[in-house]
Amino acid sequence: MQGSNSANWQEEVYTHPRRLMTSLILYTLFVSIAGCSNVNCQVAQPPTEAPKPPGRMVDIGGRRLHLNCTGTGTPTVVVENGGGSFSIDWVLVQPAVSQFTRICTYDRAGYAWSDPGPLRDLPEQIMADLELLLRLGDVQPRYVLVGQSIGGLFIRDYQRRFPEQVGGMVLVDPTHEDHNAYIIDGKPKPIPFVTREELQQFQRNRLANHPAITIPLRVGSPYDRLPAEVKPVRLWAMTNYAKDIDVSETPFMAEGQREETIALRNQRLSQKHPMGKIPLIVVTNGQNALKAGLADLSEGGEAIAVPDSCHEVQICSPTVVIHAIEKVVNSVRGTR
Numbered sequence: 001m002q003g004s005n006s007a008n009w010q011e012e013v014y015t016h017p018r019r020l021m022t023s024l025i026l027y028t029l030f031v032s033i034a035g036c037s038n039v040n041c042q043v044a045q046p047p048t049e050a051p052k053p054p055g056r057m058v059d060i061g062g063r064r065l066h067l068n069c070t071g072t073g074t075p076t077v078v079v080e081n082g083g084g085s086f087s088i089d090w091v092l093v094q095p096a097v098s099q100f101t102r103i104c105t106y107d108r109a110g111y112a113w114s115d116p117g118p119l120r121d122l123p124e125q126i127m128a129d130l131e132l133l134l135r136l137g138d139v140q141p142r143y144v145l146v147g148q149s150i151g152g153l154f155i156r157d158y159q160r161r162f163p164e165q166v167g168g169m170v171l172v173d174p175t176h177e178d179h180n181a182y183i184i185d186g187k188p189k190p191i192p193f194v195t196r197e198e199l200q201q202f203q204r205n206r207l208a209n210h211p212a213i214t215i216p217l218r219v220g221s222p223y224d225r226l227p228a229e230v231k232p233v234r235l236w237a238m239t240n241y242a243k244d245i246d247v248s249e250t251p252f253m254a255e256g257q258r259e260e261t262i263a264l265r266n267q268r269l270s271q272k273h274p275m276g277k278i279p280l281i282v283v284t285n286g287q288n289a290l291k292a293g294l295a296d297l298s299e300g301g302e303a304i305a306v307p308d309s310c311h312e313v314q315i316c317s318p319t320v321v322i323h324a325i326e327k328v329v330n331s332v333r334g335t336r
Helices: 019-032 123-136 150-161 195-208 231-243 245-269 290-298 318-336
Strands: 056-059 066-069 076-080 103-106 143-148 166-172 182-184 187-190 278-283 302-306
Touching: 019 231, 056 123, 066 123, 076 123, 076 150, 103 123, 123 150, 123 245, 143 150, 143 318, 150 166, 150 245, 166 318, 182 195, 278 290, 278 318, 290 302, 302 318
Parallel strands: 076 103, 076 143, 143 166, 166 278, 278 302
Antiparallel strands: 056 066, 066 103, 182 187
16 A cells, blocks of 8 residues: 555555645745745755744644644635645645635644654544644634545544534545555455454554655655745655654554544445535546545535646646635535
């Protein structure tokens, strides 16, 4: 199964690791970092010191998370990143969305500027952290949650736990719980069907034969499409992320992730539209019937396919994501 060393359940296709022009102009107000001045350059050397965060650091009880909110209006859009991704990866989307409502991006514990938590990418911790961050950061519900890749699973989990806080959702090429698999007895087995014992054996084998962790030397595709000023910052964040990988944590994260996929699958199959009539748009990278089917989580769900885009649709096709968010925001405003 492909994906980052820390997030074991990455999407199989994720191999890693009208407002668009205004968005680029407003970027200079979003973050100011010295770095590569040539827009075509792949990478500048990462900053020798931690760059100044574009947002603010919020203490959630002994540790701080980075929260970057821009714009005004309700509902507030809250963005959940994919695995191995950062708040700065939404720079082509956030300034444009901030023209019609408030939008908050953040970094999960152990990512970019955010302090590490007990375990990186443990679902229970992510949900508890996010709820605390929004509450203590004075970000009031109802929210329009936006989640990309594995972040799609995380925001579905948030909606499952706190349905009264969520007014709408946008899933950006989301991970589907039935699409990812561990290799069990030489064959791929979807995570929700893997038993606890099978997962334990898988993790023992993985820890015994774990590939060497490599430190990135450049910003690769599609992140090379980010503004030049962002690339050194992303390289800094990627480097710190890789250096902090602790393979001994993976069995604990994997069990938490297995349990969450089971819960989400059970919710999805519990009834025809388990999220009711919540405004929901699923944006997929090309035609993907399994992912598009997540639109059925809501009676009013809609699927949008983006031909020839990439998994990080917010980078390769940001205008599509901006318009999807705006449509859901307007729908939520109309239902109040």
